[in-house]
Amino acid sequence: MGERVIDGTGDPRANQTRYRLHGLTLSYFTGKLEAYMRAKGLAYDFVEMDMGDFRRCARATGVAQMPQLETPTGEWLTDTTAIIARFEARNTGLALKPAEPLDAFFSLLLEDYFDEWLWRPALYYRWRFREDARLMSAQIARSLLRDLPGPFWIKRLSILLRQRRVFLTEDGVTSANGAAVEALFLATIDTLEAILAARPYLFGQRPCEADFGLFGSFFRHFSHDPTPHDLMRRRAPNTLAWVTRLWAATPQAIAAAAPIDGAPADLDPLLQEAGASYLPYLAANARALREGGGRVRAEAKGGVFVTKPSRYHVQCLNDLKRAFQSLSEPDRALAAARIGASATLLAEPADEVGVNLTARVARPTDRAWRR
Secondary structure, eight states, X not given: OOOEEESOOSOGGGOTTSEEEEEOTTOHHHHHHHHHHHHHTOOEEEEEOOHHHHHHHHHHHSOOOSOEEEOXXXXXXXXXXXXXXXXXXXXXXXXXXXXXXXXHHHHHHHHXXXXXXXXXXXXXXHHHSHHHHHHHHHHHHHHTTTTSOSOHHHHHHHHHHHHHIIIIXXXXXXXXXXXXXHHXXXXXXXXXXXXXXXXXXXXXXXXXXXXXXXXXXXXXXXXXXXHHHHHHHHHOHHHHHHHHHHHHOOHHHHHHSOOOOSOXXXXXXXXXXXXXXXXXXXXXXXXXXXXXXXXXXXXXXXXXXXXXXXXXXXXXXHXXXXXXXXXXXXXXXXXXXXXXXXXXXXXXXXXXXXXXXXXXXXXXXXXXXXX
8 A cells, every 4th residue: 555644735755844754643652753843843744654664764774663754855863862852952943952951851861761661551551451452453453564465353463462472571561560560650640640730741831852751652552542541531631631732732832931940849759760760770771781681670669570681771871871970060969869869870981882872773673663
């Protein structure tokens, strides 16, 4: 069937002022990048990937993942965190990065934490529960696999088995720690509900990187899939409203809102959870790669998760270290006080262990559909 262009006008190849965003309409990181580009006012045509387009994008960038962004000048960009950082550094469109260094660090830390640590509950709810798994495996079969021959039921089953293997079994999710995954999600929405009842976005009247990092899991997973959506509808209506508000945000409305002025104290439970579980995992992951370990042990909400080490997560830690170490000494002290004891991990030197330090593209192949 070939690529499917959505929300385009005419022939997108003839319009050199628009980006081409290749992804899926049910993809975690595709939704994150779409929301960011909408808020920035960056015009794009959305290309819903099939396997042919997925392979073409992989040949262009050398990385098999989604989304992939083709610029009006013919460049290819990948990895949503790196794309957002590039646009903010180049002052492309409306600035969505906090102006003060300490606020910008907190936004970066939360963006990374939301991206990488809420990934597990997002995929858990999608593939652990029968109704959710059946619905989403059918949607992926109808979209991504639409250009492949064969019966629909075989495509759907192959997706279901593959996703459960990669995103449950290989991500360390077991019958023993499923309750901990659910506890992380529930604690997160309880914290967010109080924050988003008090103001429109995480840091104030405008969205920043932290909002877009949070949006990935909440837009295309938690607010979309039946089981987590039902939990949010009953337990976190203001958080559901934030999902819609961010998707509908315009550059004009954001520009008219008050600039970000500090990282409010009610963000501390999120910063402390990142300090209690995510930063220690990142350090253990880097240590496993450095020492040749085959497994990494992570803990969250009383659950233990054993996974393969990830080179990409070494890069995540390195980026956070550089951002933390670039702060003034008083700001580092303030950040450490709010994050907790594991902030000392951010003061350590960056750990290369073979990671490409100039482009965040190295990652395990089993994350091919991830970003």
